Amino acid sequence: xxEKDSVYRKRRSIxxxxxxxxxxxxxxxxxxxxxxxxxxxxxxxxxHRLVITDKEILAKLEELVQQEFARMEIEEDTxxxxxxxxxxxxxxxxFYDYQAPILIVVANKKGYGNAMADSAMMIQNMMLQxxxxxxxxxxxxxxxxxxxxxxxxxxxxxxxxxxxxxxxGGVALGYAxxxxxxxxKRDGNPITFC
Numbered sequence: 031x032x033e034k035d036s037v038y039r040k041r042r043s044i045x046x047x048x049x050x051x052x053x054x055x056x057x058x059x060x061x062x063x064x065x066x067x068x069x070x071x072x073x074x075x076x077x078h079r080l081v082i083t084d085k086e087i088l089a090k091l092e093e094l095v096q097q098e099f100a101r102m103e104i105e106e107d108t109x110x111x112x113x114x115x116x117x118x119x120x121x122x123x124x125f126y127d128y129q130a131p132i133l134i135v136v137a138n139k140k141g142y143g144n145a146m147a148d149s150a151m152m153i154q155n156m157m158l159q160x161x162x163x164x165x166x167x168x169x170x171x172x173x174x175x176x177x178x179x180x181x182x183x184x185x186x187x188x189x190x191x192x193x194x195x196x197x198x199g200g201v202a203l204g205y206a207x208x209x210x211x212x213x214x215k216r217d218g219n220p221i222t223f224c
Contacts, residue, residue: 037161039213044166045128047204053132057163061203062134064159068152071144077152077198080135080190088133091185095172096124098179112175126172130202135173135186137195149198156201166206173197 032039062079070077082088099119108116118124127133136153138145157167176182177197186197 037158041157041161042166042210042214043168044204044206045168046207047128047130047166047202048207049129049131049204051205053165053203053205057165058132060163061156061159061165065152065156068148068155070148070151074142074144074148076139076142077148078137078192078195080137080186082133082135082189083131087189088127091133092125092127092129094181094185095119095126095176096122098176098181099124111171115172115175127170127202128168130168130204132203133170133200134203135191135200136198137191138198140194140196145196146198153199153201160203164205166204166209168202170200170202174199
């Protein structure tokens, strides 16, 4: 059984950040370095990170994401989290990144079969390192869902996304306003031994 103070048991999805407390550059670099040590298919190492720390850029992305989700139609088979993003955007004040002081947008090569797996492993490494440092994190999918949206894609291209890349995910980083104390119940994710 994992130790109670194990980084795996302490990690939580933080959705409320203390923006008055900045992450030290050294800590951010440790988080990014941890991501670099994630495995990748064939050791391809093609996962690209856009590290956004500028408040104006973060605010502009929040505004554009809300605007573009609000324009989307909800179909019968719309994934529930995308549906929630659309509905919350239509209400206004939708902050897909929970107004974290740092957003790391993760991308990989279009058409690369391991793009999502490599990116997810990198994000997990970064989230675990953040937890180890007492820094909160949350996996962000909204920019992946809007990857083909011309407005969002255009903005990300202006920030350094490459034409041959697809957004595969992201991670919001910052100090938590309050770290959840209760342990998460983990009785799903079945295991079958053969």
